[in-house]
Amino acid sequence: MISPDGLVMTWNTGANRLKGYEPAEIIGRPYATFFTPEDRARGVPERALRTAADVGRLEAEGWRVRKDGTRFWALAVLDAIRDDNGVLLGFAKITRDMTEREQARQRLLESEARFRRLVDAVVDYAIFQLDPDGIVATWNSGAQRIKGYAAADIIGRHFSTFYTEEDRAAGLPAKALAAATRDGRYDAEGWRVRKDGTKFWALVVIDAIRDEKGNLLGFAKVTRDMTERMQAQQALREAQEHLAAAQRMEAIGQLSGGIAHDFNNLMMIVIGNLENAQRQTRGAETANPNLQRAINNAMRGAQRAAALTSRLLAFSRRQPLNPKPLDTNKFLAATSEFLQRSLGETVDIAMVGAPGLWQIEADPNHLESALVNVAINARDAMPDGGKVTIEATNVFADEGYCRVNPELTPGQYVLICISDTGCGMPADVLNRAFEPFFTTKEIGQGTGLGLSQVYGFVKQSGGHIKIYSEVDHGTTVKIYLPRHASQIIEEEQENLAPEPSENGETILIVEDDNELRAYLLEVLRTLGYRVLSAPHAQAALPILERKATP
Incomplete structure (x- = not known):
């Protein structure tokens, strides 16, 4: 017990074990002895007695001091004792050592503080909490960097602020919270809006937070800016599409070019023979006008076919160019x-x-x-x-x-x-x-x-x-x-093609198409040339070597 003026009046073995004093050492001394110097300086013991006397009971926690000077965290209960007339006789005081519980609480607080510092130090992720209604409750530095809002600007506002107008109209924020509440987690990607109105592509995860009984306390929300990744993926897809299109065009070009090349050889034979027929029938128009008309019509059709072939050769990049x-x-x-x-x-x-x-x-x-x-x-x-x-x-x-x-x-x-x-x-x-x-x-x-x-x-x-x-x-x-880097060369006037020579010059034809080679032989011999032929380059080389030998 403690006297009305705060002196220790009784002492039990529990007090001895907890505080280290023998009865003879502590009875008669102020109970303020157990308080820290800081609390004594602030008058905490005296206020405690006054409060207990006024109210009847005081419960408080705080640091207390043992005889050896060590401190412990105490839960103290102070009850006022009065006689039948209400006269204050003293105080009954019960003290319990709560050091382990307090140390655990302090460790938890320190852990939470470290976690808060850790979360706040993350700048690549926006990490914050929402209350059950979607109101922003916390804000880290990553959220400020990504979304542009300072904590004072956004805490207390609804998280739908970050959504586009179209997504808000479609009810996406409410659907996200409903999914997180139902499934425990919601994750998605989509466009989000910064404070300055610019958009970024976000990867969003929302986790429901519940207490031990399963009651919803709020949501943990993590947002990552994925704009660069999205743009890189989009660029890769476009590159792949362009490459596939180029490969498809290349394949079509090779196919059409091969067909056009062979068809062009055939048309050269047709046109060449039609030209030969025109020469043979020149001057006989009056004698056989139907024949000449048929040859001319055939020539026009062949020339149209040759023009079509020329276009296919152009597409397949096989047309002759004069750059x-x-x-x-x-x-x-x-x-x-x-x-x-x-x-x-x-x-x-x-x-x-x-x-x-x-x-x-x-x-x-x-x-x-x-x-x-x-x-x-x-x-x-x-x-x-x-x-x-x-x-x-x-x-x-x-x-x-x-x-x-x-x-x-x-x-x-x-x-x-x-x-x-x-x-x-x-x-x-x-x-x-x-x-x-x-x-x-x-x-x-x-x-x-x-x-x-x-x-x-x-x-x-x-x-x-x-x-x-x-x-x-x-x-x-x-x-x-x-770009062509050299100086422009003035275009020289093209020389007219000389008339075919009839002085016995020799021409070597190298052509793998037998019919076309035969046609060229006939035409050139008709023009007065001496003509040699070979089906390919390997066969042509010995001919050239023989002609080069004196």
């Missing part, structure tokens, strides 16, 4: 009038050059044909008229662009853009635009080889071609042709 250095500005200016005549009066053409435009090396005839093919497609997409803009500029294809377009090598290019104001193309048509014989036109209105021919010419010239199109927003075709 020359070209001043791009001058070339486009010279082509403008021809294009305008080709497209008609309902289509306006705008040519946009650029100062300091690099020169290119390309076959001028085939380049002009490529521009005409693209422009005609643009005209057909504008049945009510419109505008075609052809613009040229210098560009540098960097490694990033070439990774997405693996058939292109980094370097300097002249970019020729042909844009129209037409109806545009849907994605399924755009993906097949370069395929030979693919066309959306009615039967008889197109062969489906125009863009295929352009594709083959550009690739054969070491360039790259890309189509951008959107329905109702027109189409842009971008042609990249490599």
Whole structure:
């Protein structure tokens, strides 16, 4: 017991064991002896007695001091004792050693503090808590870095703030919490919004937090910015799609090129023999007009077939080219009038050059044909008229662009853009635009080889071609042709082909097609040449060696 003025009046063995004092050492001394110097200085013992006297009981916890000076955490209960008249007789005091429990609590608090510091130190993840209604309750530095909100800006606000307007309208935040409540965890990816309004691609995990009885306390939410990974995956998918498309076009080109090569040889035989027949019947038109008409019709059909074959050879990059250095500005200016005549009066053409435009090396005839093919497609997409803009500029294809377009090598290019104001193309048509014989036109209105021919010419010239199109927003075709670094060589006037000589010169024909070789032998011998032939290069070498020997 303790007297009304705070002196120890009785002492039991439990007090002796707990505090280390013998009865003779402590009875009569102030009970404040058991308090720490800090608490005594603040008057804690006196306040405790006053509170117990006023209220009747005081329960408190705090550090207490043993005889040997060591401290222990105590749970103290102080009851006021009064007589029948209410006069204060003293206090009954019970003290219990709670050190182990307090140490465990302190360890838990320290662990929680370390965990909070750990979570706050994570800057690559937004880690925070939500209450059961989705209100933000905590916020770490990673959340501030990723989402842009300081803790004071966001704590107390609903986590749906981070969702896009479309996702909020679709009820995604509520669905996410419902799934986490039902299943214990919710994870998803999607667009989220920062404080400044910019969007990022997020990997989100929401875990439900429950107490021992299973009551929902809230949610732990972890968000990671996956924008770079998503962009890298998207770039990889695009590169794979471009590569697959390039491989498909290469396979189609090899197939069509092989067929076109063989068919071209056959057409040379047909046309050659028709030319021979024309020569043989020249002057006999009046005698047999039907024969001459039949030969002429056959010649026109054969020439159309040869032109078709030439387009297939262009797509497969096997057409003969005569590349020359070209001043791009001058070339486009010279082509403008021809294009305008080709497209008609309902289509306006705008040519946009650029100062300091690099020169290119390309076959001028085939380049002009490529521009005409693209422009005609643009005209057909504008049945009510419109505008075609052809613009040229210098560009540098960097490694990033070439990774997405693996058939292109980094370097300097002249970019020729042909844009129209037409109806545009849907994605399924755009993906097949370069395929030979693919066309959306009615039967008889197109062969489906125009863009295929352009594709083959550009690739054969070491360039790259890309189509951008959107329905109702027109189409842009971008042609990249490599820069030619040397000075422009003025185009020399072409010499007219000399008349065939009839002085007995010798010509060696090397051709693996037997029928074509036979036809060439006949034609050249008719023209007065001495002709030798071989089916392949190995057979031709001994012939050359024999002719070279004096």
